[in-house]
Amino acid sequence: MGTTGNGRRGRRPNAVVIGGSMAGLFSALLLQRAGWEVDVFERAGSELSGRGAGIVTHAELFSILQVAGIDRQAAEVGVSVVGRRVLARDGSIVGALALPQVLTSWGHLYGLLRDALPAARYHHGCTLARVEEGVRTVTAHFEDGSSVSGDLLIGADGIFSAVRAQFSPEIVPSYVGYIAWRGLVDEAAVSPETREALLDHFAFALPDGEQMLGYPVAGADNAMARGRRRYNFVWYRPAAADTVLRDLLTDRDGVAHPLSIPPGRIRPEIVAAMRSDARRLLAPQFAEVVEKAEQPFIQAIQDLETRRMRLGRRVVILGDAAFVARPHVGMGVTKAASDAQSLVDALAAHPDDRDAALAAFEASRLRYGAAVIRRARELGAYMQAQILTPEERAMAERHRRPEAVMAETAVATGIAA
Secondary structure (H helix, E strand, O other): OOOHHHOOOOOOOEEEEEOOOHHHHHHHHHHHHOOOEEEEEOOOOOOOOOOOOEEEOOHHHHHHHHHOOOOOOHHHHOEEEEEEEEEOOOOOEEEEEEEEEEEEEHHHHHHHHHHHOOHHHEEOOOOEEEEEEOOOOEEEEEOOOOEEEEOEEEEOOOOOOHHHHHHOOOOOOEEEEEEEEEEEEEHHHOOHHHHHHHOOEEEEEOOOOOEEEEEEEOOHHHOOOOOOOEEEEEEEEEOOHHHHHHHHOEOOOOOEOOOOOOHHHOOHHHHHHHHHHHHHHOOHHHHHHHHHOOOOEEEEEEEEEOOOOEEEOOEEEOHHHOEEOOHHHOOHHHHHHHHHHHHHHHHHHOOOOHHHHHHHHHHHHHHHHHHHHHHHHHHHHHHOOOOOOHHHHHHHHHOOOHHHHHHHOOOOOOOOO
16 A cells, blocks of 8 residues: 555555554554554463453444454344343332443454454564664564564553553553442343343442442353343442552452452452342342352452653554543443544545644544543542542532433443543
8 A cells, every 4th residue: 555654655554553452453453454564462471351341332333343344233243232220229120211232241342353353463472661763663672572663653552551651651540439340140040030120221220329230241152142141240339549449459368459459369258248238239130140240350440541642753552551431431442443443544644744643643532532531530420439529529419310320321422522
């Protein structure tokens, strides 16, 4: 494709992508289809695992999947639900909203993207040491002593991005005062009553100052047939950093972890207490899925907001390396895909001026990322341990109401750059 993206005349431009998860794969696939040569470098030494996390899809995500070469119908990407409902403590339905949606699992969507990228272009076990910019190229140096150069380097390496840390070390995640317990349970393992209440809906429960939600996703071997699905739950609970969170993240051997803990290292008494709280606070249908989830895990909820997405003449960051919003917006993967699409569009719009292309990309995505962060904070205000401003108090009151929770959680409306 000649000089596409300001590549030197007579050859295709090439990009180095640091990070092999969703943002990195979307970047690679979209750039490939725009005429670039792309290699992805992932720190992990084996295939990635999303621990069964669920993903909310949006129309924009399906559109970008098609552009990336994954021409699948929505039913093949995930499981459809007919609407939303809120369950009271006694298990009765206190709110309902018709809102068809497709939900999927991290592992299933990752597999679709990974299979679409040629295996020779994906490199495991590559831990970034530093980035070096030259006059014509940018070079990634890895801890094993190897290096690779390209016309563009994309930091798609997540919330603790090594690329961002080199260029903007002051931008770090901040804990927001609450955690999420997450887990999966096989549909076949729960009672008929629970299947009837939960498995065809995006469902919620709203204990005071907390929020439980759940929805069906693909089961083992990506099965989506009724009876073979899994149920994914997310239970948001306040946890003060210096007391409750520290206790939750102290493992079986007494080792304190800063903001995450491997599921297998969570102390049994912590899991037992969580299940006991579920029986005390949640609708019995939700308590059952919590009880039967084999390995629930803890996610400390964090915000990350960058002030720059262009970090050098040939270096950009996107996805969770740039912005991490609280999960209430359900936009993490869609935002990563949209970041990648916007980068490719900017490069195409300015084929002979990479400076202009990267400046346009940054301006657009900074606005959008900030809007997503702002909306996520509004949706999560009532779960913060401290509510400090009148605006936060107003948002907290609004999002305690079942009608607002159903209408506004994990939907694309309400986000305006």
